[in-house]
Amino acid sequence: MSSPQSRPAPSFRCTDLAAGRVDGVPTYRVLVSSATRPARRGLPVLALAAGLLLAGCSAGADAAPEGHDHSGAVASVAGGSNGTYDGTQLATPYKKPQFTLTDSTGAAFDFTDRTAAGPTLLFFGYTHCPDVCPTTMADIAVALRQVDPAVAAKTSVVFVTTDPARDTPAVLGEYLHRFDADLLAPFVGLTGEQADIDQAQLSAGVPLAEENGQLHSSLLLLYGADDLAHDAFDAGNTPRDIADDLRLLAGAA
Numbered sequence: 001m002s003s004p005q006s007r008p009a010p011s012f013r014c015t016d017l018a019a020g021r022v023d024g025v026p027t028y029r030v031l032v033s034s035a036t037r038p039a040r041r042g043l044p045v046l047a048l049a050a051g052l053l054l055a056g057c058s059a060g061a062d063a064a065p066e067g068h069d070h071s072g073a074v075a076s077v078a079g080g081s082n083g084t085y086d087g088t089q090l091a092t093p094y095k096k097p098q099f100t101l102t103d104s105t106g107a108a109f110d111f112t113d114r115t116a117a118g119p120t121l122l123f124f125g126y127t128h129c130p131d132v133c134p135t136t137m138a139d140i141a142v143a144l145r146q147v148d149p150a151v152a153a154k155t156s157v158v159f160v161t162t163d164p165a166r167d168t169p170a171v172l173g174e175y176l177h178r179f180d181a182d183l184l185a186p187f188v189g190l191t192g193e194q195a196d197i198d199q200a201q202l203s204a205g206v207p208l209a210e211e212n213g214q215l216h217s218s219l220l221l222l223y224g225a226d227d228l229a230h231d232a233f234d235a236g237n238t239p240r241d242i243a244d245d246l247r248l249l250a251g252a253a
Helices: 132-146 149-154 169-180 194-204 239-252
Strands: 017-022 025-031 046-048 077-079 088-095 100-102 108-110 120-125 156-161 188-190 220-223 228-233
Touching: 100 194, 120 132, 120 194, 132 156, 132 169, 132 239, 149 239, 156 169, 156 194, 169 188, 220 239, 228 239
Parallel strands: 120 156, 156 188
Antiparallel strands: 017 025, 046 077, 077 088, 088 228, 100 108, 120 220, 220 228
16 A cells, blocks of 8 residues: 555635544544545545644635644544545544434434435535535535435435524525435435534534634535445545445445
8 A cells, every 4th residue: 555645735715624533532633635636546545634724614714713622632544545435535434423403394303313224424514605515515416416316315415504593494494405406315404502513513523613603624424324434525526426435335235
């Protein structure tokens, strides 16, 4: 295997973030570097540089303030294409979190229970985000149109708001319908009390959003039937990457 290579940080407004995990507990955050994303499987593993930066999703957010570190530990995580996934291979798989929030109909949504039927894509963001959030949702929608309809129908797409003050259930429903209108399975938008949303982020292993939710992780986690995310995506990935990895999970089920 080739030695890990250091990559410069991407120039996206929403910096791609992951959180280190030890026994399922978030311990630190690392900056996912995706300036040069592998175009196909089998390329060398990337070195994901340790960092504590969150970049804003708001227009004109050029600075990246330091975020909260859960342990003070300096860490690095190996990731990238390892011949299995087109997304980022997570060195330590992330366990599917357990939380219950409110969906766009106003009903309680138990994340673990309601996403048990097939692959699950989980993203934290907010509806007023002008760049990474809509791009991520659009990429997912394109990917789901590329896979077998049976795979698309079993795939849960869950968008958890980091801005519950503005993202009411109705707002989330209208926003996500822009992306899922012709899909077999509608996207799920979740909101709730700020404390519950914060806990959902921590249990998923992503850093807490800041500045009223406008500084948030842009990591898209993909969970399989084993309730683990071995794979994730960032702004350097394409809809084809997502579609290919969904097919892999469907074939392994």
